[in-house]
Amino acid sequence: MNTSNIPVLIIGAGPTGLMAAAQLERFGISYRIIEKRKGTTKFSKALGVQARTMEIYEQMGLVEKAIAQGTPAKKLQIMVKGQYVQTMPLSEAGAGFTAFPYLFILEQSRNEELLLDYIEAKGGRVEFQTEMTSFEVKGNQTRVGIQHADGSLETIQADWVIAADGGRSPVRKALNIPFKGDTYKNIFYVVDTDVAWSKDHHSLHINLADNNFTAFFPIIDKKGTRYRLVGILPEHYSEKKDIEFDDIKNEIKRVQNLDLELGDANWFSIYKVHHRCIDRFKEGAVFFAGDSAHVHSPAGGQGMNTGLQDAYNLVWKLALVVQGKAKESLLDSYHTERWVIANQLVNTTDRVFSNVVRKGRLINWFRLNIVPFLISRLMGVKKIQQRAFKMVSQTGIRYSNSPIAxxxxxxxxxxxxxxxxxxxxxxxxxxxxxxxxxxxxxxxxxxxxxxxxxxxxxxxxxxxxxxxxxxxxxxxxxxxxxxxxxxxxxxxxxxxxxxxxxxxxxxxxxxxxxxxxxxxxxxxxxxxxxxxxx
Ligand SMILES: Cc1cc2nc3c(=O)[nH]c(=O)nc-3n(C[C@H](O)[C@H](O)[C@H](O)COP(=O)(O)OP(=O)(O)OC[C@H]3O[C@@H](n4cnc5c(N)ncnc54)[C@H](O)[C@@H]3O)c2cc1C
Missing domain, CATH: 3.40.30.10 (Glutaredoxin)
Structure with a gap:
């Protein structure tokens, strides 16, 4: 069996691993990145690219390519049972804070392609169809067993490992690191489909209904009719196996009281939402980044963005250490800075999400009658609007507790x-x-x-x-x-x-x-x- 020694190994080429590789390319550090899939994801998955990520893309010279492929969502429109009750202009709240005062809609698949192109243009390569099969740490040495597409085996000895291997992280499991948190009871559906209705395709729409909601995220397409819908799967389907979009299509219209026609599913999936976070982002020479370190509800479009920024925060520090310019203690600031952010995020999204999905007559009445009114009053206050923008767009993230601040x-x-x-x-x-x-x-x-x-x-x-x-x-x-x-x-x-x-x-x-x-x-x-x- 072949054995190789390298400075940095990245495990997993989702958005987080790809960003880590792209940043290592920027800093000219030698590395390898392995991914068990055949290529980048074919599914749209995460849709919302936050302003802070756009700023990073701009620094990398990628923002124009991103803008050419996506669309900014400039308004959030809230409906209750099909009737608009509130419109929130996103661009006004963010004006002056960033060059990108909106939520940018660009599917995860396209973000991954963007980063992969960047890596390849710099001469790098993602080793697809290459799976990590074993992981052990002995003293200062990390030994990673991998299997290539042709079945051949190799052992990689890496000075540093970035575990960007997703929510089920085999690296986290190999190191016995607990992933503390819980799983929500509800089952959610996600579907990319055409929607025939009279609403504006450049806005996010959320419809609140009895004990349920549907969020409509616009996806760029030629006809201007494609949306991502997210909502709670009607309860009586929760035990049913092999559910298809057609099974719940009419139910969505009925429960949500919406005047629209839904097309065929381009992508349909159901899933349970977890909220979990690890205690340490750095374990010896192993760094956890992205979903391997934190998972939470997709509400607020934070998951992919947080993973991208974990990698971005880590790699400049790692590059300086690998180049022998900075002290190894600099790397501890990765945990100090990013863990606080991830932990806060998991807790905040949990609080918001629990209230959105909690059942009961009183809470349902409160959600339908009081929440839109409260949002409208609060968002009428410019300072609150701006604070909300800074939080959601991730431009307001602070590392005040950092040892290097x-x-x-x-x-x-x-x-x-x-x-x-x-x-x-x-x-x-x-x-x-x-x-x-x-x-x-x-x-x-x-x-x-x-x-x-x-x-x-x-x-x-x-x-x-x-x-x-x-x-x-x-x-x-x-x-x-x-x-x-x-x-x-x-x-x-x-x-x-x-x-x-x-x-x-x-x-x-x-x-x-x-x-x-x-x-x-x-x-x-x-x-x-x-x-x-x-
Ligand atoms: C329906 C849905 C909607 C979402 N919407 C949003 C949104 O709007 N905005 C947002 O920011 N986030 C959103 N998210 C979350 C976002 O998709 C994730 O946070 C993001 O994919 C995490 O990226 P990652 O690279 O950390 O992990 P992943 O994307 O899970 O990548 C991990 C990679 O590691 C690979 N891997 C695992 N084990 C091995 C192994 N043994 N060997 C080699 N490779 C391995 C996997 O194949 C995978 O490609 C959404 C998620 C879902 C499911």
Whole structure:
């Protein structure tokens, strides 16, 4: 049997594994990725691509391809028994927070293809029809047995393993790691079908009915009639085997009191929803990412996006460690940062979802009569609208508890703090003379030291020059420097960031703020860099 030694092995090529591989390609790290399926998924599965994922796609140069294949959902329309009671504009709530103020609809199958194309264009390869058959950890060594499509066996010894092997994760099972949580009693159906009705195809529609609901997500197609429907399977079908869409079609119309015609099923499936999370995202040299680490209800369209962002958060850290530039302790921040997010997500979706599916006359009355009214009142308040957008779009995710989020200066409540995503601001680009999204100005990779200049204090400028020289001499391959001045074109950025004094941001490769300090405080900056780099 063949034995190979490699730095990184990814197990599973769903969206999470593919994102991990794509990021490793970006950072030029050698790896292998194995997947037991023949290719990417043929099913639409996850549909909602959140704004934060679009920002990542943009950084990877993929966003235009994504936009060409999908459609933004700009409104959420709520119906009660077929009658509209509330319309929520998604784009207004997100305006100013991101370049993508909407929920983007693009099937999981297309997201997977997008990432696979990226990997292949960079010269990488996914080893399809290759299954992990055994997994053991001995001391510092991880030995993974795999079987190729032709039946041949191989053992891979990997320094690091990314377990992106889905909700049933064989790696998690091999390591005996509990997947704590529960399974909801209800059975759900999901179907992709044509809907003949008079409603707008660029909106999400949710219809609330007696002890049930149907969500309609638009899917892009030539006729503009295709939707993904999700709802609760009528109870009397729960024991029935081999249910088909035709069995429940009329029932959906009747229970939901909807005036529509449903076409044939392009994809139909029934499933139970789980809400579970592991306690540790890192176990020695093994990282869990995506559904192998957390599963929850598809309500809110968070699952695929969270997996993509797990991989995105992990890989820049892993790349620096594999390249021998960063300390191994940097990798612990993957668990600290992502576990909190996943755990919160599992709990929040559980609370919302339990109330949506709970049975009973009182709760049913409350859902149909009070909830739409409450949503309407709450969403009328701009601040609440914005908060909801930030939460659902994942642009509001903060890593405040991270060991690599450090502040060395006073920051107002309004100002962003270390551990926050770098806010979406436009700044003056002196090379083109135009206003530019700061993310674009920072460019593709690495850390960025951004000096925000509030005044022309000569001593500060001299001391900052010492910092620039220090960075050039010691961190030239990992930190780039940028200077931004308080001129008219930048006034809205300075206001948004509440910059009262000249300030230095150290922005991480994932566009999160790692450090904020004074522009002339070399000691504090040194201490921060020594926390991360060798
Ligand atoms: C009906 C439905 C609707 C959804 N809607 C949304 C939505 O709108 N938005 C959203 O964000 N999420 C949604 N989700 C959730 C989303 O599909 C998952 O969160 C996402 O697929 C997780 O990706 P993953 O890569 O972590 O895991 P998976 O997609 O499960 O990938 C794991 C991969 O590992 C492979 N694998 C497993 N064992 C082995 C082995 N031994 N050897 C080799 N390979 C192996 C599997 O074949 C699989 O390809 C939805 C899910 C469903 C079912």
């Amino acid at each position: 450090v502040s060395a200066t006073y920051l107002s409540k309004k100002a962003p703090h270390p551990g926050d995503r770098l806010p979406y601001v436009k700044v003056f680009d002196s090379t083109t003379g135009e206003l530019k999204n700061l993310y674009h100005l920072l460019g593709e990779q690495g850390f960025h030291a951004v000096f925000w200049w509030r005044n022309n204090d000569k001593t500060e400028i001299q001391d900052a020059a010492v910092i620039e020289t220090y960075l050039k001499e010691n961190y030239t391959t990992v930190v780039q420097t940028h200077n931004l001045y308080d001129q008219t074109e930048n006034s809205s950025a300075f206001q948004k960031l509440d910059l009262k004094n000249s300030t230095l941001y150290l922005v991480r490769p994932d566009n999160y703020i790692g450090y904020i300090g004074k522009v002339d405080d070399l000691d504090a900056l040194k201490a921060y860099l020594e926390l991360i780099f060798i």
